[in-house]
Amino acid sequence: MSKERKELQRARMFRYFLDAATDVIEEDGIEHMTIRKIADRAGFTASTAYNYFKDLSHLKFFAAMRFTSEYVKELPSYMDLGTNIVDKWLYSWECFCKHSFEEPEIYSVIFMDNLGSSPQQLFDDYYALHTHDLTGVPEELHAILIEYDFSKRSALYIQDAVTEGYIKKENVPLIADITLMVWKGMMNTYMNRRRGYSKEEAIKRTLELVAECVISVVEPERRSEITFRP
Incomplete structure (x- = not known):
């Protein structure tokens, strides 16, 4: 897979998880976010989320910025x-x-x-x-x-x-x-x-x-x- 294609895939996966995190924040509040909730909403496993985000605080930050x-x-x-x-x-x-x-x-x-x-x-x-x-x-x-x-x-x-x-x-x-x-x-x-x-x-x-x-x-x-x- 080319470097450009990898970057596009990474950006797409980021969007999937951030869209899911946005939904969780709107429904439950950012204080109730968990990696599992977000991964489930995005249609992936929690371990997949950790391939793109270092930890929950990392994902929280990106979601909050939205x-x-x-x-x-x-x-x-x-x-x-x-x-x-x-x-x-x-x-x-x-x-x-x-x-x-x-x-x-x-x-x-x-x-x-x-x-x-x-x-x-x-x-x-x-x-x-x-x-x-x-x-x-x-x-x-x-x-x-x-x-x-x-x-x-x-x-x-x-x-x-x-x-x-x-x-x-x-x-x-x-x-x-x-x-x-x-x-x-x-x-x-x-x-x-x-x-x-x-x-x-x-x-x-x-x-x-x-x-x-x-x-x-x-x-x-x-x-x-x-x-x-x-």
């Missing part, structure tokens, strides 16, 4: 609401919070769970097979969306805020890490019902904290230009 398409699709329109680079970044956070708190189990699998291997490699593998997911997304957002590390995503985007004089260069890594930790902390609190937040309350509080962190490092003479409000 549920982020609405976030990717809506992101440009949210960012268009901003009138400057910092505003646009904060609106991108609003879009992310809207979708992540709507489906916390999905986004937890992608950005919080132990995946047992290189998360960036999984991201690369996913988008190699699903390039159509980025169809219609502005080119300048591609590099950000295919970066797994969320703090690096933020850093990639807000570099322009340094160029435009909104934020000092040395503050970029700090604010990228802090905002990520704010989201992870609130997501953990929300999923474990530690404070009894509703989805809307969790989103609002996360955005309040993110905005406060970001605006605190904006140069004082530029802060009046930031119009974003949670």
Whole structure:
């Protein structure tokens, strides 16, 4: 069998299992996924699934990524609401919070769970097979969306805020890490019902904290230009 034919067969088998995993998630929730359930739905044995996916966490990740398409699709329109680079970044956070708190189990699998291997490699593998997911997304957002590390995503985007004089260069890594930790902390609190937040309350509080962190490092003479409000 030629290399090209093997790759086509591999891609086809991936689709079979991911289609089955998508059905299982929609019916039972991602927390109830098992390799056996997915293999049965796909019409193969569990051992066959392991020929294509390292373990359940690997398959969960690929399946979860399919549920982020609405976030990717809506992101440009949210960012268009901003009138400057910092505003646009904060609106991108609003879009992310809207979708992540709507489906916390999905986004937890992608950005919080132990995946047992290189998360960036999984991201690369996913988008190699699903390039159509980025169809219609502005080119300048591609590099950000295919970066797994969320703090690096933020850093990639807000570099322009340094160029435009909104934020000092040395503050970029700090604010990228802090905002990520704010989201992870609130997501953990929300999923474990530690404070009894509703989805809307969790989103609002996360955005309040993110905005406060970001605006605190904006140069004082530029802060009046930031119009974003949670």
